[in-house]
């Protein structure tokens with residue numbers, strides 16, 4: 001599709017406005033890149049937006065392939081060269097029907113080819129062009145280099161060695177890290193036990209067992225990772241912290257490493273920092289229409305304080321960035337301080353906090369006030385200084401966005417007052433609190449409906465639903481979801497709008513239960529309510545709501 005046509009299409013579909021279109025043209029004139037690329041670089045659209053837009057236009061359904069693991073049997077049917085040359089990704093195969101993903105709706109050759117392979121007309125989806133190449137590279141790489149076999153081979157090669165080191169150890173560490181990438185894990189845990197060493201991966205918020213490694217490799221593995229992370233290898237008695245980047249298939253993955261001395265040696269935890277760039281739209285987070293309206297209303301305010309609360313890994317930053325994309329970033333000067341920067345959005349001025357040079361959240365916020373801001377994003381309200389800065393910046397006519405670690409939206413209010421910020425200032429500036437958690441979605445490939453047993457819901461902590469809800473959904477477990485029954489995550493949230501009555505309660509120092517009660521009277525729907533609705537609709541399970549909310 002010629003680039004100019006794509007630009008027009010994005011404009012028609014309301015994904016970009018005229019000004020953005022002109023800026024992209026100006027950028028393209030200087031950089032020489034394609035218009036679509038320029039719009040992506042500028043953060044006006046993402047590859048996903050383009051794919052969704054093309055999908056709408058062509059009538060071919062869109063499929064999100066992030067985190068999708070192509071079944072091995074399909075990879076054997078379609079060779080890598082063919083997939084790359086014909087520009088299609090094989091996704092599944094059943095009863096002679098091949099399912100494929102294409103990035104160009106006019107790629108009829110791929111459709112013909114797929115029909116020829118399966119013998120029946122293929123199921124066709126439009127997929128994100130950015131994920132396309134990577135998904136193909138990853139799938140065929142792991143087909144040719146299976147991890148479990150690789151690890152077993154290294155373990156046998158090292159069997160006779162008392163304390164192996166060198167290339168076998170570094171290959172073993174590579175396999176463990178590559179498997180984290182293959183599984184889309186957010187964290188890797190390498191845990192020494194009495195007789196072995198266990199590797200676990202955190203996937204969609206839950207740990208999954210990975211590998212069992214022999215004792216003789218233990219010290220080698222620990223030392224290798226500590227060297228990579230530039231830690232003191234001689235020091236084994238105190239916890240350490242470090243960072244390194246791991247290169248795999250042309251991509252760089254940043255790893256934050258932490259060690260803890262345990263009974264059986266140093267336990268290692270690695271956080272895989274998710275690659276930047278995959279920006280969500282507010283409509284893709286999992287909020288329902290009435291909540292989306294509330295979110296849009298909140299983020300369109302010219303000043304005030306908005307808090308997103310929830311646990312670590314609860315998608316708080318994702319939500320804030322999705323909300324920023326709703327704003328007109330040409331008309332507004334947006335400054336951010338984060339630790340670390342997770343997403344990149346080129347029209348905002350992002351900075352990274354650094355305790356080494358004393359560039360704290362609070363300091364950044366104060367400096368931003370001299371930089372003609374409209375919107376200030378502060379990574380997290382972590383202390384009194386940051387809380388005071390955030391409140392005072394929002395009293396001076398700016399919109400301040402930040403996050404807090406609290407269990408739900410209403411309890412963010414006592415948390416803020418706990419930072420010794422004046423109650424009246426909070427009442428004046430706070431305009432809304434969004435409480436959010438992420439739940440795993442049931443795998444669509446193995447989803448089934450089942451009849452609930454009497455007492456089952458009550459036993460799980462949903463007595464009000466007992467006898468009312470008679471069926472539920474679950475994932476049986478399949479190769480696509482690693483037999484967990486879940487694939488991907490979605491947000492369950494609650495939005496507390498601070499109206500006059502809530503303001504009055506805040507300034508009078510009302511306890512959280514009174515705040516909650518008043519909010520409920522005002523139509524506040526809790527994230528538990530939201531989760532239950534999602535379980536009833538078969539998006540997630542009741543067990544999952546129980547796991548994340550308790």
Ligand SMILES: [Zn+2]
Nearest residue numbers: 443446478481
């Ligand atoms: Zn499944």
